[in-house]
Amino acid sequence: MADALEPEQLTTYFALMESASLLQHAVEQQLRSQSDLSHVQFQLLAKLAGTEGRMTMTELADGVVYSRSGLTHQAGLLEKEGLVTRAPSPDDQRATLVTITDAGRALVGRVLPGHIEVARRLLFEPLSDDDLRHLGDIMGRVRDHMRAQPPRSTAARRRRPPRAKERPAKG
Amino acid sequence: MADALEPEQLTTYFALMESASLLQHAVEQQLRSQSDLSHVQFQLLAKLAGTEGRMTMTELADGVVYSRSGLTHQAGLLEKEGLVTRAPSPDDQRATLVTITDAGRALVGRVLPGHIEVARRLLFEPLSDDDLRHLGDIMGRVRDHMRAQPPRSTAARRRRPPRAKERPAKG
DNA sequence: TATTGTTATACTCTATAACTATA
DNA sequence: TATAGTTATAGAGTATAACAATA
Numbered sequence A, B: 001m002a003d004a005l006e007p008e009q010l011t012t013y014f015a016l017m018e019s020a021s022l023l024q025h026a027v028e029q030q031l032r033s034q035s036d037l038s039h040v041q042f043q044l045l046a047k048l049a050g051t052e053g054r055m056t057m058t059e060l061a062d063g064v065v066y067s068r069s070g071l072t073h074q075a076g077l078l079e080k081e082g083l084v085t086r087a088p089s090p091d092d093q094r095a096t097l098v099t100i101t102d103a104g105r106a107l108v109g110r111v112l113p114g115h116i117e118v119a120r121r122l123l124f125e126p127l128s129d130d131d132l133r134h135l136g137d138i139m140g141r142v143r144d145h146m147r148a149q150p151p152r153s154t155a156a157r158r159r160r161p162p163r164a165k166e167r168p169a170k171g
Numbered sequence C: 001t002a003t004t005g006t007t008a009t010a011c012t013c014t015a016t017a018a019c020t021a022t023a
Numbered sequence D: 001t002a003t004a005g006t007t008a009t010a011g012a013g014t015a016t017a018a019c020a021a022t023a
Helices: A005-032 A039-050 A057-061 A068-080 A100-125 A129-147 A153-157 B007-034 B039-050 B057-061 B067-078 B102-124 B131-148 B153-157
Strands: A052-055 A084-088 A095-099 B054-056 B086-088 B097-100
Touching: A005 A039, A005 A100, A005 B067, A005 B102, A039 A057, A039 A068, A039 A084, A039 A095, A039 B007, A039 B039, A052 A100, A057 A068, A057 A095, A057 B067, A068 A084, A068 B007, A068 B097, A095 A129, A100 A129, A100 B057, A129 B007, A129 B102, A129 B131, B007 B039, B007 B086, B007 B102, B039 B054, B039 B057, B039 B086, B039 B097, B057 B067, B057 B097, B067 B086, B097 B102
Parallel strands: none
Antiparallel strands: A052 A095, A084 A095, B054 B097, B086 B097
16 A cells, blocks of 8 residues: 655644644634634635636536535525525526625625634744745645546546445444 | 735635645545545544543544534444443543544554545645645644634533524524 | 536534533 | 533535436
């Protein structure tokens, strides 16, 4: 099974995962205290707000991950709250174009400062400017690398051979 | 609401969160394909395996986060699978001492290589040795900082004033 | 036939509150 | 009274499979 990770890699990996977990947890609480958004919902809105405002479901899924059904579910919730709208794409009738509404933008604007404050307090407080530069550079590359990786959430269906149940019953 | 994060901070934060999310997702799939462990369960076992093998529930919760009930639930599942045992602590009759079993250790050993392989492929592949050193240093500090932060999962009960429902019904 | 998206369904995870027992 | 942990319960998130519609 190849050789194990260098100890430094293992340590780094665990530190990263624990930090991300703690940060996500904190962010989630902040979001809920200030809105009715889950972290995923916020990410979807933020993504829409940052990218011209409209994307297809598939584009939207990218990076935020999830099964399609999960995305459909979340998009449905956001739509029900009037934060986005969904309409068939003019280019491709199969595609659904998700558009952020003014209310959606407003909500992002309202929630973002507190969100940011959490990130600053938990993540950036102990970091120097130099650290920040390194971290930004590194994580940017890592993210791009991961995005380029084959098993993207959206592609899941294609690459799922019809194997039998490999996880029969568990309990 | 203070000033916004520097753009570089915002970019870094999002890159970190997305990467962590993608990585966690990949890791979770790997774990399930090779065992019946969720990521949390794996983390609990790994934590036990790395720390002499026995911890109280409260110690165990630290870093893996969760409500106590969630931890009780997960510990119960692990116990049912024979991966850990639970017994009252001799020092403090209130405390429950969780101990990893041989089967638990064996499972960690069996699953770890694949787990590691995912981390290497997704996280470390695009990084130089220098990057790794920086990242390890940075995330180690971040994690320590976050751990030191007040709202640790376990302490939740203490710091929860009996406020009324602030999230009445949502949908 | 391949792809986009939705629906139905089932299950897991997590949190809250109430409770027991020990310090 | 405060702390450690469990139980009951309820709700949200996610995934799988089956399905409809368009390319």
